[in-house]
Amino acid sequence: MSGSLDWEAYCTLHRADDGGGLLDAVKSIRHGSLAELVRYIMLLPSERRTEYVIEKAGDHRLGYGEIAALARRDDFPFA
Template sequence: MTDHPSTFHAQPEDDGKFDWDDRASLHRADDGGGVLDAMKGLRRGSFAELVNHVMAMPESERGDYVIQKAGDRKFTAEEIAQLSKRDDFPG
C-alpha cells in the first residue's frame, strides 16, 4: 500500500500491498524535522532495507529512531516492528 496519492482521481492507493521498495531515510526520533529535515537523514535506502536495519539494532535503541518513507510518512519503532512481522515483508 502506498501512502501517496496516485495521479488518477488523486486518492491513495489501497490495494492491501505495501511498497517495500519505496525510498526512505532513517532519522533520530528527536531531530526536530523542519525545513532542513532531508539533510538530517542518517541513512537512506529502500523502506525494506531500513526496516531490516532498525530491527537489527538492540531493542533498547530502536525507539531512538524513525523511518521517513516517501510521502512524508514517519514510522515509529513500534510500527516498524509490526511491519517486520508482515507475511509480505521481504526481509
C-alpha cells in the first residue's frame, strides 16, 4: 500500500482462522479506524500478532505482514 491512506477508514478485526464467508460480519472481534486496529495489533505480544487480520471495505484482508508495514510508515498516526 503506497501513497496516501485513509487512516480513518472503517475496518473490522477478525481472527485469521475465522474462515470469512457469508457470516463474516458477525465474526468480527472489534471495529474501528484502520489506524486504531493497526495500533491494537502492534500492541499485542509479538507471538499473538499473526492470529488476527484487519478487514477493510471491499473485502481486503490485511495479514500481519501488511499490518506491520503500515505501522512502519512515516505517516502512521501514533496518537
